[in-house]
Amino acid sequence: MQERAKETRRSLLEAAAHLFAEQGYAATSVNGISARSGRTSGAIYFHYEGKEGIAVAVVQSRFATWSQLAARYADDSVPPLERLVALSYDIAHALAEDPVTRAGARLWAERATINASLPHPFALWSAAATRLLAQARLTGHLNAHLRPARTARALVRAFFGLCALTEALEGTAVVTERLTDWWHLTLPSLQSQPVREDSQ
Amino acid sequence: MQERAKETRRSLLEAAAHLFAEQGYAATSVNGISARSGRTSGAIYFHYEGKEGIAVAVVQSRFATWSQLAARYADDSVPPLERLVALSYDIAHALAEDPVTRAGARLWAERATINASLPHPFALWSAAATRLLAQARLTGHLNAHLRPARTARALVRAFFGLCALTEALEGTAVVTERLTDWWHLTLPSLQSQPVREDSQ
Numbered sequence: 001m002q003e004r005a006k007e008t009r010r011s012l013l014e015a016a017a018h019l020f021a022e023q024g025y026a027a028t029s030v031n032g033i034s035a036r037s038g039r040t041s042g043a044i045y046f047h048y049e050g051k052e053g054i055a056v057a058v059v060q061s062r063f064a065t066w067s068q069l070a071a072r073y074a075d076d077s078v079p080p081l082e083r084l085v086a087l088s089y090d091i092a093h094a095l096a097e098d099p100v101t102r103a104g105a106r107l108w109a110e111r112a113t114i115n116a117s118l119p120h121p122f123a124l125w126s127a128a129a130t131r132l133l134a135q136a137r138l139t140g141h142l143n144a145h146l147r148p149a150r151t152a153r154a155l156v157r158a159f160f161g162l163c164a165l166t167e168a169l170e171g172t173a174v175v176t177e178r179l180t181d182w183w184h185l186t187l188p189s190l191q192s193q194p195v196r197e198d199s200q
Numbered sequence: 201m202q203e204r205a206k207e208t209r210r211s212l213l214e215a216a217a218h219l220f221a222e223q224g225y226a227a228t229s230v231n232g233i234s235a236r237s238g239r240t241s242g243a244i245y246f247h248y249e250g251k252e253g254i255a256v257a258v259v260q261s262r263f264a265t266w267s268q269l270a271a272r273y274a275d276d277s278v279p280p281l282e283r284l285v286a287l288s289y290d291i292a293h294a295l296a297e298d299p300v301t302r303a304g305a306r307l308w309a310e311r312a313t314i315n316a317s318l319p320h321p322f323a324l325w326s327a328a329a330t331r332l333l334a335q336a337r338l339t340g341h342l343n344a345h346l347r348p349a350r351t352a353r354a355l356v357r358a359f360f361g362l363c364a365l366t367e368a369l370e371g372t373a374v375v376t377e378r379l380t381d382w383w384h385l386t387l388p389s390l391q392s393q394p395v396r397e398d399s400q
Contacts, residue, residue: 024312024313026226026312026313106312109309110310110312110313112224112226112306112310113224113226113310113313120369122365122369143388145384146384146385150381151381151384151385153378153381154362154378154381154382154384154385155385156365157361157362157365157366157369157378157382158358158359158361158362158382158385158386159358159361160361160365161357161358161359161360161361161362161363161364161365162354162357162358162361163361164361165322165356165357165360165361166357169322169357178353178354178357181350181351181353181354182354182357182358184345184346184351184354184389185346185351185354185355185358185386185389185390186358186385186386186389187389188343188388188389189384189385189386189387189388189389190385
């Protein structure tokens with residue numbers, strides 16, 4: 001029974017995520033989620049208290065919690081700035097490819113039209129980036145003029161804006177390439193000694 | 201008569217912009233725009249073909265056209281990278297303070313829920329930034345490893361994301377401060393010879 005309830009919730013969540021990611025919140029209905037999942041509308045009200053509830057659950061399950069990225073973040077064998085860069089590619093990949101993460105990001109962008117309070121990952125990302133920058137500072141790899149918390153906040157917002165706007169203007173296929181352009185523009189400022197071929 | 205029509209259009213546009221900026225597209229009605237402007241609903245249909253039409257006109261009038269910033273952009277007496285930085289503060293200020301620009305940005309963010317094709321300023325901003333970076337390259341002020349067009353595209357997207365996410369998370373009052381944090385993180389990479397107090 002417990003297992004069956006879990007399976008029902010998972011199947012509803014995935015159907016809802018698919019529809020939210022493709023059509024947005026307004027165009028997705030409880031009936032549509034029911035049809036796609038093969039479950040009854042009643043199940044959606046029972047397990048999630050309706051469309052607002054399942055939208056919150058979609059945002060919460062991946063986009064806002066970031067749990068799938070924790071392993072990369074905690075790998076102490078990799079230098080902190082390298083871990084920061086690698087994390088950004090992982091997140092960009094999830095935002096472009098994973099349907100539940102995509103749906104979460106889209107719902108968050110449409111939050112003004114949703115009658116529920118939606119969680120977001122930005123405080124979590126900033127805290128993780130702050131810790132990585134502080135570690136880089138301790139080992140002398142961070143430009144000494146940068147303050148970790150302020151820098152992390154600017155990095156997270158610029159990074160997310162880059163991903164979101166690239167997807168809106170050009171589609172998901174080029175997000176990784178644009179992210180690389182952005183790091184070319186950002187990483188030298190972060191590092192304590194930018195290595196440049198043109199320096200004497 | 202011509203003047204009267206212009207005045208009617210201006211008053212409708214401003215009333216609509218105020219409501220779109222504060223409430224968003226879905227919560228704003230033709231009746232609400234009529235009530236705020238003191239004009240009839242008929243005037244909205246006559247001059248703008250209804251709510252979609254006036255939304256497009258709001259986006260087009262400031263956010264997507266950027267005309268108020270042209271003077272700053274064309275001032276050849278200021279070095280190109282300085283002009284680029286100054287322009288970013290002008291745009292951030294307009295996004296935070298000018299009701300019609302704010303409304304345009306909000307409508308663009310809500311474009312998935314609007315049954316009309318909305319223009320945006322990003323190609324224009326990228327073209328302007330590309331030209332400024334190309335000028336900086338000619339005068340030897342741009343890091344020689346950066347390509348102007350790619351760099352401009354990344355700059356514009358990161359910049360807009362920073363402004364939009366800062367407003368969403370903290371409100372408009374701190375946008376300028378966060379923009380300064382971002383430039384600290386970005387400008388040294390752009391410049392051909394980053395000047396740092398810690399360099400030997």
